[in-house]
Amino acid sequence: MFKNRIDAALQLTERLMKYKNEKGVVLAIPKGGVPIGYIVSKALNMPMGLVMSKKIGHPVNKEFAIGSVGLHGVIINGDAQVTEEYLKKEIKSIRNQLKENYKKFLGGKRPVKLKNKMVIIVDDGAATGSTLLTTIKEVSKMDPKKIIAAIPVGSEDALARIKSSVDELVYLDSPKSFYSVSGSYKEFEQVTEEQVQKWLNKTKDENQLVHLK
Structure with missing residues (x-):
């Protein structure tokens, strides 16, 4: 079990140090992936960007993902x-929200090209894998050299789905009795938009923030 997202990020970074100073980009999925992305990108000396993707919640239980939406793609679970x-x-609602958040967080900064670059996609965990899969699908269209998915924890099913879609999957834990991502953290507070902006401002001050569209 991880103490919090910072603890998880530090442990995840240890597994990624072989890529330090490579020609690559760390892409964080807001909101929970942003603090993890910051720590990983700083340790690897890579710029960080955001890739906008969000789960579609079930009408009875919004926390249960039935798919996910990106700025350009959608994945719906078969069941x-x-x-x-x-x-x-x-x-429609989620995509409008993603566009608003993208503009709010990154403004008019020029996009970075991912062609022939190593891309490390990070989030705080994967229950169904839908959000990461949507992200991977969108990043794949940009012709990167290599796609690595890096998460602290995931269900066995999610990890299997993700692994088949990337060049490399890095994860730290996959509990046999998996109920939720939050169950692997002692502290798992909701990351607010203000906190996301704070992390992005730190990245911007260090000239490590890039813009992906």
């Missing part, structure tokens, strides 16, 4: 069992 009307409404 979602919800109406087409619900999906269309959620996809």
Whole structure:
């Protein structure tokens, strides 16, 4: 069990040090992946960017992911069992939110090209893997040299789905009795937009923030 996201990030960094000073980019998935992305990018001496993706929650339980939405792509789990009307409404709403957050967090900074670069995608964990898979799908279109997914914890099913979609998967733990990502953390407070902005400002001050679109 991890103390918090900072503890998880420090442990994850140890597994990624072989990539220090490589020509690459660390992409964090807001909001929970941002503090982890900052620590990993700083340790590896790589710039950090954001990649916008968010889960689609089940109408009965919003914490249960039935798919995910990116700025340009969507993944729906095969057993979602919800109406087409619900999906269309959620996809539109989530995508509008992602666009607003993207503008808010990154403003008018020029995009970075991922072609022929190593890309390390980080988040605080994966329950179903949908959010990471949407992110991987979008990043793949940009012709990177290599895609690495790095997360502290994930369910066995999520890890299997992610592993088949990337060049390398780095993770620290996969409990047999997996209930939620938060169950692997002693402290797992919701990361606020203000906290995301704080991490991004630190990255910007160190000239390590890049813009992905």
